[in-house]
Amino acid sequence: MSELLNIWKVKESEFPQTGTTEEKLKFILNYAILAPSSHNTQPWLFQIDSEAIYLYADRSRGLFVADPKERELIISCGTALYNLRIALHHFGYKGQIITFPDPSSLLC
Numbered sequence: 001m002s003e004l005l006n007i008w009k010v011k012e013s014e015f016p017q018t019g020t021t022e023e024k025l026k027f028i029l030n031y032a033i034l035a036p037s038s039h040n041t042q043p044w045l046f047q048i049d050s051e052a053i054y055l056y057a058d059r060s061r062g063l064f065v066a067d068p069k070e071r072e073l074i075i076s077c078g079t080a081l082y083n084l085r086i087a088l089h090h091f092g093y094k095g096q097i098i099t100f101p102d103p104s105s106l107l108c
């Protein structure tokens with residue numbers, strides 16, 4: 001079976017209970033990346049830093065014709081965040097969400 005399909009075979013029992021926080025968060029990302037995305041573009045990037053996971057929109061995966069305002073790209077990142085939150089809760093993490101940049105600092 002191809003590597004592409006194997007990502008669906010993530011097993012809860014393989015959660016690294018005794019591993020580092022980074023190993024645990026990396027495992028949990030296996031669930032985030034199963035999220036649906038517009039035209040399966042999977043326009044997200046994750047970065048683990050200590051006890052935080054950063055989620056970035058990967059604009060290089062944007063659909064310049066079908067989604068010129070990147071609306072669906074951002075919705076797709078939202079689906080990954082939603083999956084991530086469910087998986088975090090499942091494995092015992094509270095999972096505080098902090099949006100950035102701070103919306104109050106943006107000029108409209």
Ligand SMILES: Cc1cc2nc3c(=O)[nH]c(=O)nc-3n(C[C@H](O)[C@H](O)[C@H](O)COP(=O)(O)O)c2cc1C
Nearest residue numbers: 035036037038039040071072073074075076077079
């Ligand atoms: C996360 C995500 C998943 C999507 N999955 C599908 C899909 O499985 N099949 C499909 O036909 N369109 C899919 N789409 C495209 C939506 O159907 C598309 O946004 C819609 O047709 C546009 O209508 P709207 O601008 O009113 O949202 C998906 C879009 C997003 C953002």
